[in-house]
Amino acid sequence: MNQPTLAVALIVKNEEKHLADCLNTVKDWVDEIIILDAGSTDRTEDIARQYTDKFYVNSNWPGFGPQRQLAQTYVTSDYVLWLDADERVTSELKSSILEAVQTHPLDSLYKVDRLSSAFGQFIKHSGWSPDWLVRLYPTKLTQYNDAMVHEKVEEPRGTKIHKLQGKLHHYTYDSLHQCINKNTKYIKIWADDKEGKKKSSFSTALVHGFASFIKMYIIRLGFLDGKRGFILAWLTMNNTFCKYADLWLRSSNKDNH
Known part of the structure; x- marks a missing residue:
């Protein structure tokens, strides 16, 4: 039986500062990288093409939810892992993701615990942590909702939600x-x-x-x-x-x- 395949998907705009550091944490163990750009004017595209040929542009901004929906149409893998350019997958989280994909339950969504930093410090309270978000799921099972901002993955009735081990590091604000x-x-x-x-x-x-x-x-x-x-x-x-x-x-x- 073939191993299930895994894609990483991102929607980006002007992320030249963060994009390479993000993709370096996943490039060696995912099957495809999908990047949908919203019309960057910096070096985002040049950096992205060093990691993938699946780079697309939609500069007619429809909102975060619809933009993610469009990006998912380009995914061909069995599973999709969503990241933002200012996030980094830790080694423990990587292992947990791969284990989840290899077990291949088609009725499950997976949450990651995102640990965010602000102004050079990880914020461990303030309602910022723990920060559980559904970021991994079978591509054909669901997608993001239509929200313009603060979009979420739709949770179909009957699906199971599991928590992955390890942290997703999130570098929010430098200044x-x-x-x-x-x-x-x-x-x-x-x-x-x-x-x-x-x-x-x-x-x-x-x-x-x-x-x-x-x-x-x-x-x-x-x-x-x-x-x-x-x-x-x-x-x-x-x-x-x-x-x-x-x-x-x-x-x-x-x-x-």
Whole structure:
């Protein structure tokens, strides 16, 4: 009986800084690497083609979920492992992935525990860890949902979900500037998606913002992550306030016209 095949799939844009380090952790033990680019203007394509000839471009951005769905159409392997360019597969996780694929259950999804760093430090509390995400599954079994942002793998009824051993290291923010820029993009995407579907108000924005700080810094023990934990909680409070405030302003401005 033939061994099941395994693909790694990524959606990327302007990832020249991270892409090689990510692909170096999988290049020797997967059967294919699928990369769908959203219109990079840096050296992303040049780097990607050093690892795979399965490089595709869709610069007409449909949102994260639909972009992943499109990328999966290029996968020919039995299993697909999803990574982001700023992630690294550890040796223990690699062994667990290969073991899962070799047992080849067609009704199972696999979660990985992602350990994220911010500003040069792994964040072990703050609601960031543990961070279990479905990232490995039989290609024909399922796919990502249609969400524009914070997309998730659909879990068909009757499927089993297993946890893999080992960590997926995630290098999120090198600098505060990078963090703020990324969060600003997510705020707009979220508000675009919720506009007309969800109501907000100025007080709602205040309450959600303040509550997010308490939840992250106190309830989820962000104070144990030191000064970086405080910074992340404060940024989360600001981001949450801005999301709901943006949504309120949009509807308020319409009412005033």
